[in-house]
Amino acid sequence: MDKETAVPSQAELNVYVSSPSGSRAKETTFREWVVNNQIGTHTPPPRPATAASTASEDNSHRPSxxxxxxxxxxxxxxxxxxxxxxxxxxxxxxxxxxxxxxxxxxxxxxxxxxxxxxxxxxxxxxxxxxxxxxxxxxxxxxxxxxxxxxxxxxxxxxxxxxxxxxxxxxxxxxxxxxxxxxxxxxxxxxxxxxxxxxxxxxxxxxxxxxxxxxxxxxxxxxxxxxxxxxxxxxxxxxxxxxxxxxxxxxxxxxxxxxxxxxxxxxxxxxxxxxxxxxxxxxxxxxxxxxxxxxxxxxxxxxxxxxxxxxxxxxxAYGCYSSATTKMISTTASADLFGPFRSFDEPICMxxxxxxxxxxxxxxxxxxxxxxxxxxxxxxxxxxxxGAAEDSRSDDEDEAEVDTEATPNGTVRLAAKDGVSVPPVAVDTAPGLDRRRSNGSASVRARGRGRVPFDQSDRKALLGRIGCDKPT
Structure with missing residues (x-):
């Protein structure tokens, strides 16, 4: 198969793949490190995903x-x-x-x-x-x-x-x-x-x-x-x-x-x-x-x-004693930060x-x-x-796309909400990085790299505000 047509661009899929020989992984930013370790479980080293291993990883809750x-x-x-x-x-x-x-x-x-x-x-x-x-x-x-x-x-x-x-x-x-x-x-x-x-x-x-x-x-x-x-x-x-x-x-x-x-x-x-x-x-x-x-x-x-x-x-406008709360001056001080420096200073209105x-x-x-x-x-x-898009959030309910390996070396992008996506071949040659999550790669359609789902089949999502359908 022609590599130029089989391998999607990074901008199209927003996915990183790594070489089986172990090429250098993508550098993790501080924000990504905190997100990965704040509420999620510890991600084990990449390994072949099976039903048993996936269930084991999903049920393991280690301290973040x-x-x-x-x-x-x-x-x-x-x-x-x-x-x-x-x-x-x-x-x-x-x-x-x-x-x-x-x-x-x-x-x-x-x-x-x-x-x-x-x-x-x-x-x-x-x-x-x-x-x-x-x-x-x-x-x-x-x-x-x-x-x-x-x-x-x-x-x-x-x-x-x-x-x-x-x-x-x-x-x-x-x-x-x-x-x-x-x-x-x-x-x-x-x-x-x-x-x-x-x-x-x-x-x-x-x-x-x-x-x-x-x-x-x-x-x-x-x-x-x-x-x-x-x-x-x-x-x-x-x-x-x-x-x-x-x-x-x-x-x-x-x-x-x-x-x-x-x-x-x-x-x-x-x-x-x-x-x-x-x-x-x-x-x-x-x-x-x-x-x-x-x-x-x-x-x-x-x-x-x-x-x-x-x-x-x-x-009443003026300055008051912080100790007695009595007014000590009918002219408010121009110093707004006096109480910030010391709680013993007069407080003014x-x-x-x-x-x-x-x-x-x-x-x-x-x-x-x-x-x-x-x-x-x-x-x-x-x-x-009956179909609303959330105007406050980019990806709260964005369709999540998981990859499934097929016998012929292609990768099938399995989107949620019943959206079917044709298989795409991914070259695992050295020089590319694979982003993994619990042993399997996952990509999310967003920004310039959106996977072109059929809008007539895609479920309209509300995200952070509202519900899926009207009453």
Missing amino acids: LVTGISLTILAMLLALHNLYPSLRPYTQPFFELSYYDPATNQYVQGWDDVYFVVSAALVLTAIRAIAIEWIIQPMARHAGLGRKGSIRLAEQGWQVMYYSFVWATGLYLWKNSYYWFDFSAIWDEWPARPLSGLMKWYLLVELAFLIQSIFIIHVEEKRKDHYQMFAHHVITSTLLTSAYIYGFYNVSNVVLCLMDIVDFLLPAAKILKYLKYQNACNVGFGIFMSTWFMTRHVLYNMLWWSIYTNVPDKM SPTIKFIFLSFLLSIQVLSIVWFTMIVRVAYTTITT
Whole structure:
């Protein structure tokens, strides 16, 4: 067979093959290394794939390297904390909330809180990997999903686990507060610094999760909304940090509650889609859309307007003592970063500070509008045509293409969703690399190298948003 017609180009197939004689493998980037070792099992050396070996590899769940690194760092800190009492003043902030006042049974802020945020991010990273790899993914495989589908379901399952728990915690704090659905009362006790232990833990864990999410979106495959999501995490983490330093605990609690509720409703609907509960998925997606609109575009804007109108009625412009919370000057200081340098410096409120915080909140609202526009477009397309393409993600539900060797030396590309692809001959001559996964090569159609599937036969996929078919 003519090599020029038998061997597809790399751009067409986006697949790497290696020489049987063992030519040098493709260099792995740091991002690829983290992705391969964050939630997936350890990939054994390439070997001939058989039904028994594939089942054995699919059922082997070894600790991922990222999990091991996170737990190792935490174990070292814990060992130092317990074995060397003289080091406890330095290690204790990693494991306990700092700045406790026994007289009031409350806490205040301080720079030692940074250590707790770091340890919380490590713990969340380890819990995420363990939950995905050892708990949710095996359950998904037991439910009949394939390797890729089980990983997708596991990732959404972790989102449901985290956001349902943290949203319930935030809602409990909000429901038992004096500002429950009274936005003007949010500022009644400002600039008082003390806060409860649960409120402090809640805000620091949320900040740790945002920082960890910035790391996660940079090591996973980039989606179409990568930069919007990155901007959202950066803006939200900056806003949450600044609000914590300025003592805006209450408004942070309300904003997070309004944001977090939809972040577990969407993954829950997607899990129903992966498990083939079509009607339940449609209902879940409808609840998600309604909740998104009400919380992020109605209540959120009411809160924004309350900040705009109630300041300075509730928070008179000027500077306040961080110790006594009494106003010490009616002229707000131009130094916005005084509280960032030291919590002992006066804390001020001025029109400039007010509009800086409002601008951050407005930026989050703009991103929410962009995303909601995408969601509405997907829902409209699904209802009118019954075939919707996800406008937020490149490859969440992209057809996965596996290669099967045939006796005549060709490779058959077996795509999922019932798409048949003719066999393609692949030359295994030296000089080419083979990308392997669990002993077998796999390619994904994307970018310039898309395999030309028949669009009339290909299943329309929704991906990150919505369900496969309309009700």
